[in-house]
Amino acid sequence: MSGNVGIVIVSHSPKVAEGAADMVRQMVGAEVPVAWTGGNADGGLGTSVPAIMEAIEKAWSEAGVAILVDLGGAETNSEMAVEMLDGDRQGKVVVCNAPIVEGAVIAAAEAASGAPLSLVKKIAEELSPQ
Amino acid sequence: MVLRAEEVRRLIEATAKTVIAEADRLTALDQAIGDGDHGINMKRGFEAVLADLDGLAQKPLPDAVKSVGTHLVMKVGGASGPLYGTLFLTLGKELPAEFDRPAIAKAFDAAFAAVKARGKSDVGQKTMLDVLGPVRDALAYGVDNGWGDRIKQTANAAAEATVPMKAVRGRASFLGDRSIGHMDPGACSSALMIGAIVDCLESGAA
Numbered sequence: 001m002s003g004n005v006g007i008v009i010v011s012h013s014p015k016v017a018e019g020a021a022d023m024v025r026q027m028v029g030a031e032v033p034v035a036w037t038g039g040n041a042d043g044g045l046g047t048s049v050p051a052i053m054e055a056i057e058k059a060w061s062e063a064g065v066a067i068l069v070d071l072g073g074a075e076t077n078s079e080m081a082v083e084m085l086d087g088d089r090q091g092k093v094v095v096c097n098a099p100i101v102e103g104a105v106i107a108a109a110e111a112a113s114g115a116p117l118s119l120v121k122k123i124a125e126e127l128s129p130q
Numbered sequence: 131m132v133l134r135a136e137e138v139r140r141l142i143e144a145t146a147k148t149v150i151a152e153a154d155r156l157t158a159l160d161q162a163i164g165d166g167d168h169g170i171n172m173k174r175g176f177e178a179v180l181a182d183l184d185g186l187a188q189k190p191l192p193d194a195v196k197s198v199g200t201h202l203v204m205k206v207g208g209a210s211g212p213l214y215g216t217l218f219l220t221l222g223k224e225l226p227a228e229f230d231r232p233a234i235a236k237a238f239d240a241a242f243a244a245v246k247a248r249g250k251s252d253v254g255q256k257t258m259l260d261v262l263g264p265v266r267d268a269l270a271y272g273v274d275n276g277w278g279d280r281i282k283q284t285a286n287a288a289a290e291a292t293v294p295m296k297a298v299r300g301r302a303s304f305l306g307d308r309s310i311g312h313m314d315p316g317a318c319s320s321a322l323m324i325g326a327i328v329d330c331l332e333s334g335a336a
Binding site for chain 2 (some may be wrong): 012040041042044045046047048049050071072073076077079080083
């Protein structure tokens with residue numbers, strides 16, 4: 001098990017989410033736990049709270065998990081999923097305000113260095129103009 | 131008032147069926163200014179609610195309302211899932227088992243605040259809040275003989291009032307000025323649900 005921060009990618013499209021995860025793995029290999037999810041409960045474009053919770057579980061690290069999202073519903077559903085986690089896990093999962101592909105790659109690169117969750121989030125969010 | 135099991139059932143069933151019956155219209159509104167899935171998503175959520183109707187009807191109303199919220203969170207799949215989920219979860223949390231219309235107003239006020247926080251939005255941004263806000267105010271106005279009609283008219287007029295608004299939140303905001311001239315789909319679904327709930331309460335279910 002890696003002690004590094006885990007990365008979860010949440011897109012409306014499973015293809016986008018999986019593709020972004022491929023790019024992350026190419027960068028960091030197995031040094032960082034990575035999971036992705038995309039699509040609604042019927043397999044159409046959208047996001048799913050239970051699927052996001054599963055992805056968080058898959059990428060779980062005691063150092064925490066950073067979630068990268070694409071559009072509005074992915075963010076809202078991710079925030080909802082975080083609130084539905086057990087109390088002690090909630091504080092260790094953050095949703096990053098960053099572009100999904102670039103954010104995931106740079107967050108994972110930072111995580112691979114052993115950076116704490118707060119720094120992983122900060123580095124990813126530097127990609128978004130405030 | 132305390133709702134009996136068959137009244138809880140009727141209230142939830144009427145709300146779900148109203149949304150499902152209007153799913154095509156909600157989707158058409160969303161195709162105009164969004165990603166075109168609002169009706170489909172809400173239908174998926176409320177079909178999950180209907181599938182659990184027997185279980186929901188066995189619960190006291192506040193617990194049943196909370197469970198409706200959980201179904202929507204788990205099934206809807208778009209931003210409307212957590213938004214409507216938060217609305218119903220908060221209503222259920224705030225409503226006492228024995229409630230009157232002032233208690234509905236108080237619970238609704240809390241639910242409105244929770245949806246605002248969930249969506250990081252406020253009234254005036256062409257969203258469901260543009261219906262929930264005026265309805266909250268109408269509920270806070272008090273209880274009189276015209277209670278039901280007043281709430282419904284407020285909701286419908288508020289949904290209509292989103293037509294000339296420019297979206298600044300959600301997918302519709304990507305369209306900028308082109309979002310003007312269409313009713314917000316979330317405002318529409320909110321008005322539909324509020325109408326169905328008020329009709330049920332006024333028809334003697336409570």
